[in-house]
Amino acid sequence: MTMAAVIGSQTATAQAQSGERRIAHIDILHDMREAEPIWRRLETSQFSTPYQRFDFLSAWQRHVGTGNDLRPCIIVACDAERRPLLLLPLVAETENGVGVARFMGGKHTTFNMALWQRDFAAAATPADLDMLLRGIRQAPAKLDVLALTRQPRRWRDLQNPMALLPGQSSANGCPRITMAPGAPPAERISNSFRRRLKGKERKLQALPGYRYCVATTDAEIKRMSDAFFTIKPLRMAAQKLPNVFADPGVEDFLRAACLTPLPGGGRAIEIHALECDAEVIAIFAGVADGQRFSMMFNTYTMSENARYSPGLILMRDIVDHYAERGYTSLDLGIGSDDYKRLFCKEDEPIFDSYLPLTTRGRMAALGMSSMAHAKRIVKQTPALKRMAQALRGALRR
Structure with missing residues (x-):
């Protein structure tokens, strides 16, 4: 089923007449098969990570997401002529009465991104991202917060446009080799x-x-x-x-x-x-x-x-x-295990964004952000990290 929001029709018309490509429509799709043609079209623009391929995430949703009651919530933003500009591959669930949407793939993806039409990504502005969030808020999908974690700040030669939104450094780094x-x-x-x-x-x-x-x-x-x-x-x-x-x-x-x-x-x-x-x-x-x-x-x-x-x-x-x-690059996944540092001398900068969509979502986003920040402090402080590891070991015995 498709849920659509039309945003600022007069502005969209003006943009179309001037040749600009800006967000004019938001569709929220709940069926992987319905999203597949748009998804594969955006894959060819080569501005997303391989973790966002349809073939990878459809396998994850089929075997993991569905069994955990995670519902596809695939957000597609289009211009005034209904040409897709980006696709956010999300799943939704209700946590303590709050509707939360996260990237598909769960803990099996090192990096999470939207799939972007490359020219639009290169020119995206904060106003475009505000328009995206406004459209998601207006769509009747019952979402309260977007919990968008492990996003690369850059991919290949472009900035990730989602970095224009409020965010914080992820709890863990990702060791990387540049070649x-x-x-x-x-x-x-x-x-x-x-x-x-x-x-x-x-x-x-x-x-x-x-x-x-x-x-x-x-x-x-x-x-x-x-x-x-x-x-x-x-x-x-x-x-x-x-x-x-x-x-x-x-x-x-x-x-x-x-x-x-x-x-x-x-x-x-x-x-x-x-x-x-x-x-x-x-x-x-x-x-x-x-x-x-x-x-x-x-x-x-x-x-x-x-x-x-x-x-x-x-x-x-x-x-x-x-x-x-x-x-030109290779990474060894999230975490700073000793063997990774034998090969990788730098980290991929990654960030999290907890974006409230409703009044109820504001408190949830604040709580998620605070927990993630505390986790990062523990990970970055050797004494606290040792204490946390000892506690986990004691609980497993």
Whole structure:
């Protein structure tokens, strides 16, 4: 079902006559199939992250969102001639009587963005964003607050227009490598670190059938997925961590996305692995778009081969794989684990926005913002972070 708001018709008419492209209509769609043609059209404008692909998020909604009673709430802004300017891929739910809309993908997306018509994004102004929020408020979708988290401040060569709205730094950073096209390998990974990894890899190279593999066939993807969902629960149990991959629908979502072919080639999630004839030794998987590879999940063997740092060796292979294909950046996902800092010397700036749409939403937005700010302080303060980790460990025992 479509719910539409028409905004400032006289202004929209004037803009159309002057050739400008400004928001004149807001549609809120609750059916993925209805949104798909617009969604795929905006995907071709290449101003969104690979986490916002229809193929990726439709798999998430089918296997995770629906099972958690998250309703698609897809906001489409069009100009006076009904040409789409942006699409916000959101889901809605009611929390303590408050209607909250968030980005699709939940904790499985590192970055969240609207899908933008590129020329409009490059020229967007605060007035455009105000018009967007006004249209959402006027639409009868019963939303009280937009909780828009983990948004990149820039993507590729443009500012994210949502950064024009009130926001705050996200609780966690995202370690990133920037790779200059044609630069020598030592500029992305130092020669000394490469030598250390090469020394460790000699032990693995003695294994029959040792190889680096990018899964391309359905059979390879299934085999590596089977290995991941066998090893990861054991690895997390050994680290006394909860198995988040056991949450309802998550395994089905990830398997489906890994198998889903993209229109331009590749898969919605790409899997890289080190393996030998006896076992899969390490697995890293993520999303790619021709310029950025973004890590989603990883694990490594429980066997004695774990002694030789297979995860670091695989990460080196992945960095080189994408650099040789002209990619300009690579990130290792949210969080500041020590291994990430061996490769990444900078962080992707990301931010959250908690935007009230109603009087009721003002208190909810304030509460969400305050909680996120407090979480960031804990994450950024080593003593508080250690206390929080100790408390979590005690609660799990």
